Amino acid sequence: GGDDSSGSDDGGAVTIWMSLDATVVEGLQKQIDIAAKEAGIEVKIERVDGIDKLIKTKIQAGDTPDIALLPQPGVVASVVELGAAFPLDDVLDTASLEETMVAGALDAGKVDDELYGLLVSMNVKSLIFYPKKAFEEAGYAPPESLDELTELADQIKSDGGTPWCLTMESGDATGWVATDWMEDLVMRYGGVDAYNDWVTHDLPFTDPVVKEAAAYFEDVALTEGNVLGGQRSITATPFTEAAKPMFDEGKPGCWLLKQGSFFTGPDFLPEDVYANLDDELGVTAFPPVEAGGENPVMGGGDLAVLMNDSEDAKTAMNLLATADIGNDAAPVSSFLSPHTDFDTSLYPNETSKSIAQVAYDSTAFLFDGSDSMPAEVGAGSFWKEMTAWLNGDEDIDTALQNIDDSWPSS
Amino acid sequence: MLEKTLTALITVLAGIGAALLLYWVLNKISELLPEKYEERLKPWFYILPAYLAIAIFVIYPAVQTFIYSFKTKVGFPAETWTGLDNYSNLLSSDAFRQTLLNTLLWILFVPVTVVILGLLVALLADRLATRGENAVKTLIFMPMAISMVGAATVWGLVYDYRPPGRPQVGILNGIVDALGGDPIAWLQENTLHFNSFLLMVMLLWMNVGFAMVLLSAAVKGVPTETLEAARIDGAGERQVYFRVVLPQIKGTIVTVFITVLIGVMKVFDIVFVMTNGNFNTNIIGNEFYLQFFNNNNQGAAAAIAVMLMLAVIPIMIYQVRTFRAEEAGR
Amino acid sequence: MATVTFEKAQRWYPGADEPAVPGISLDIKDGEFMVLVGPSGCGKSTTLRMLAGLEEVNDGKIFIGDRDVTNVPPKDRDIAMVFQNYALYPHMSVEENMAFSLKMAKVPKAEQKERVAKAAEILQLTEFLQRKPKALSGGQRQRVAMGRAIVRNPQVFCMDEPLSNLDAKMRVATRTDIAKLQQDLGVTTVYVTHDQVEAMTMGDRVAVMKLGILQQVDTPLKLYDKPANLFVAGFIGSPQMNLLEGVADEHGDVRLDKFTVPVDPTAEKKMKGRVTVGVRPENWRLVTAEEGGLPVRVTVVEELGADSFVYGTCDVEGAPSNVIVRIAGRHHPQKGETLYVTTDPQHVHVFDTETGERLSD
Amino acid sequence: MATVTFEKAQRWYPGADEPAVPGISLDIKDGEFMVLVGPSGCGKSTTLRMLAGLEEVNDGKIFIGDRDVTNVPPKDRDIAMVFQNYALYPHMSVEENMAFSLKMAKVPKAEQKERVAKAAEILQLTEFLQRKPKALSGGQRQRVAMGRAIVRNPQVFCMDEPLSNLDAKMRVATRTDIAKLQQDLGVTTVYVTHDQVEAMTMGDRVAVMKLGILQQVDTPLKLYDKPANLFVAGFIGSPQMNLLEGVADEHGDVRLDKFTVPVDPTAEKKMKGRVTVGVRPENWRLVTAEEGGLPVRVTVVEELGADSFVYGTCDVEGAPSNVIVRIAGRHHPQKGETLYVTTDPQHVHVFDTETGERLSD
């Protein structure tokens, strides 16, 4: 089982832990079984919930899997800090990976310039969804720039609609939807470098760039009539419900939804929409500041970390680095491969293909910033303060100041 | 499958058998000792396994926690001593003070209410015929049987909010809707800590069953003759309860109260799954959990734990007192 | 203040094979002191508890005064009760225990204190008023139970062996106090006791029960002098009456082997066949062997100080192996000696052996 | 099987103002039947519980045989005890209750059954063997408590008022059975009772306690005839001895106002100043007014069947307002009448009023 202590070089199975959806896990296991057989090893994938928390406990106890797929660079950094991970630079053929993977994907797994986490599965967050049929009927076009986006929203409003589907209640994680907005906006207003500085706190939360981004978001979220249900609804309505009003009978309850690629799954869409995904759901990239300008894409994913330097584990790591590994997972789930040479025909529908294409075409793939920040901020104050701000308990300046203050000193 | 069930069953029996055997052996050992030592050592043998378990699983980590509370970067290679920093950082933070205040509200409201409701159900159900009593108690108990995830879902369906005009899924907003009002974002409504109280209601819902079970057992243990005597003495049912039953189950009431109180001090899951402390609902247990698991800040977490331990000292003193009084009266 | 009437009141404990009290009918007059006696387990406590409303009456009725209380809850019956097992409130001090009913009746504080103090004085509990029952001796607890009843001024007193754990001296004193209190207040009282002296001295009337059934209800002396049946005869009086089985002969005498028991003329007519004659230990006269007494070989002599009881065996057929003779003072025979005793006709009780019914007047 | 020795054994309940038993010293011989009597709360149960090992001995020692058991746990003392409050095992049937100690002693099943059956028979519990204590009457519970002790064959029996809730008839029967059992087994027995008859008839010796202090330990008759002090005199005998306060005059007589009490010559020499003379109720003789007896105006007459007690007042200074006279049979005076009574020197007990000590022989 997954309890085998690390460092066991005996011929036992290589264990891999991941928190990916069950269907993905199944698909990956299928592929890896084939590949592993060839390589003469045995690999066992276990799905664990909340691996980001569990792994730290397990490390301190010295009881880890051979490879763990961690959903956040921040966690990878902690694991490295705890001395539980092995660098991958010598294990993998980084040079060729650099070429075949989405631009910047390898950077996401680097800690102090050494590669520790290999992106295995990816999701794309810089997306705007819309109700395709109604959208086209109304004669709207996907926006090419942020200003166009504002104009589109105003247009919808003047047509008597509500532009934004913005909901973000998520139990213990309420707030992450807002951080995604902030990240997308910061990378657009500040560019890749400013974004990376911001993630490492070399650029404070109180920086004008961040404020500029926040101002745009404030405009979207808090302008009267912009959001379905008004301000209160943003933090109170489950994020899972966001897409449904778009497909209200007659007229969409709201028209625009900024969400990640996973939102194409059956859990977030009405059944009949999911059944006709390509016809019903429109998707476009979150636009750059200027039309045609630098358009990085923000996303997330699961980073494979090597926690045992046995040969078998290394072999398994190499298997995970191949593009084919997703061959079985992609057709049945929302799995997106970070490898540009992945056979896109395997994606189950056009929507997925176009989403993947957004990433493959992007100038840079930037990892979800809040996932890279220290947990106190990325999964703590950033969420909380955004929530408090959107909920009307604080103004944006206080919120940003508070986040900045909460950054751990060391 | 069958094999697995069998092995499980065998291990179960073996485990229990082993525990029994342990005591039997301990007992035998003490009996083999000279009489003088036997009486002296036996109590120790009886509490030894229990205390060993507590020492290893609770006391040792608690002591470790105490030590960690003066350190930072606990668990990392960079672990260092920081003196009282963890404490001063916490206490100087506004958010933490709010958290303490919220926790205090919980402490003031929940244990008392749980005990009162549990007692009410225990007493009233006691008056029903056995079948009715069992039915009522089962229904009240039911929430205890639900896992935390389940409970979160249950109460999600109570407090749920959908934007105005959309179909409401939560019962409360369903009612508001039916009355023609605008839906209310219940868990966001923090005037007078309203949302904290809504979360407390969840804890009540889950804990009253606990209090009821124990109190019901105690109510049934009250000697019937004393109730009869009170009735003969002209006491009405209410007086029988307040003057005869309650004083006699005071011990259990205190036990339940303390248990719930301490439970409330460290409760985190409700707040964690419902709001994660947003909207000014944070409480100390949740903060602890966050620092511990989310923030990887075991030092701060430990400092919080130490404060909790300090907070139970009055309870411990109270226990010593009752202990002594009890002993004198036996 | 009220009469008490049982009308075929029945109590059948759930799960029991037969009723503890199959149906008791008893009239107790206003202010009367009724003593209930009977062997252990005969249903005395059950009867009392029915009256108090603590046991459901499965059948029949109970009246206090003219009021049918069969279904009235205990608290509305205005009854004070001393429980056989005390039933003290463990969490209250002696004083609170005694004052509880007064508190319930909203008696003013000052009066409560006074009445409790008075009762405590009678029961010699004054110095224990602040103690909890746990720290009392058995007899002290019983006195608290007693005190709880006597502070009140109810319609009916029910007392279930209230003095059984007290020493003789205190028992005599308390007995007198209760009797006096009862007379002063004129409260109808039902009193269960095993003490023959209490039964004989306290009761206006005594009811003798056996297996839940009333055997005789009468004044103490009547019970002693004219027990209605064999059971009562054997039960009342301690040591018990000597009961000898004999045959009624044609001369109106009762013959036990060679010994002839002199019988009162009134009984003579009714006697037929096998009868049982009863003689109380104090009614034997010592005679010489020649005078033809019943020969008794002494086995045990119990010396009580004032007088002695001689237990002997007699080989006469029909006589029980144990014959008890009371002998005044200290001049008693030695173990192994043989006494000859006889009695006088007016002291002989005659019963039908089969039905147990009394035949003599 | 073993002697029992108390050596200044003291018990001071935690929190109490004074010791319940300040220090008792008592030797009980092997096989002896020792009865403990005394007013309620005087420390009888405490003494018994110390012997059984249930109360800590705060000072002094207790021996069973030659063994110092002061710190021996109860289970190793081999004592059987009847608790004053029964202490039955509520979840066990009567049979299991009685068999418990045998089971603990690993007595074979068959023998257990047999011994329980025998005890149940003696105590007339056979039909209740399968019941739980809560479905028993008070007396039946007490008998179970008794049964639990008598199935055993211990070194010492401790019995704390084991018969107080039984009716007279059963009490006599059980009393005899216990006495017999004790004799057969020869088990040293300490027996607490409030029943004068039990005390007088069962005990080889009787120990009288007061406030935790032994007053006199002697054979029953000695106690009755020669009480060592005023307390014992008043305590032993029921109704109690008449105690009259008088002044010893120079002729060796005791004068109460006009009435002169005849006094035994042995006492005459020791008397001085204020003395108290005691006369038992049965030792009064009725005399005529002219003969110069003590005038007693009858207030209450208690008729017990066999004889009567006359309670009267006498106006003579020094005499208690209540004088009790036992009168044989039914020929008793009426209320309001005045009797004249006197007694004989050999029946007069003389005590020092102040110290309470006995002066007469």
Next chain:
Amino acid sequence: MTTSATPPVAEAAPEPPRVQKRKESKEGGATGGAGWFTYAALGFIVLLWVLPTIGILLTSFRSRDDAASGGWWELFLKPSGFADMTFENYQKAIQGTNLGEGFVNSLAIALPATFIPILVAAFAAYAFAFMKFPGRDVLFVVIVGMLVVPSFVSFVPMLKIYRDLGIGGTFPAVWLFHLGFGMSLAIFMIRNYMATLPMTIIESAKIDGASHFQTFFRLVLPMSVPVLASFAIFQFLWVWNDLLVALVFLGPGDKAPMTVSISQLLGQQGQNQELVTASGMFSMLLPLIVFLSLQRFFVRGLTAGAVKG
């Protein structure tokens, strides 16, 4: 002195009871029966208590879309909705997880983790309640204080110890953990209950020659049944519903209990939420059965008739 009118001599044989067993009010009932207040108050509380649960119960039979499109109470407003109810959620939940195995694992974890602590705690509670030894009060009070320590502070040290002992990832590891963490509360509750038992009964057993061992098993345990049953219920529940400890000490795999396998159903972004309702309902069944079956141990008058006074 008048002779009473009561018929002397044995009365006619006891009449056969006219009413054999009239409806007996609750045996030994503490109270005089239930009045309107009782029914009203209880009805109200029970309604409040079950309402949320009814919601989840009904929702568990609704498809995701249905559940999102309107409250469960609408089923009652237009009962046609009942026809749309489906077992799909249950099917999915059962298929998605290896439920049978999870169930057996849960049992294998919960049973020893319930009974062993009770036994161990009962022994200690007995010592605290009925034995005298130096330091007793302090030791007991420490137990009370330890109630406040949350279980997760022990995860890391215990995992280390387990690793050294080589029992990491096994059932005993989880049993021991629950043993350690259930212990404080168990001792606290059981001792406080035992302290209310009549002391003379224990004394009586000593006199009857029972050792502590025997007194414990034959007297104290049977008389403590209500508290033991209570604690058994609680401990069973806690272990049964525990996710954290199982996850940390067993992890996923062939030893995972139901809670862990159910948690695996859920997607990272909250997918499959509707299965929670079904699996939640499902996992409630056994605890409820346990509760129902242990309810008969909550009886009145366990010590009735034991002592007088």
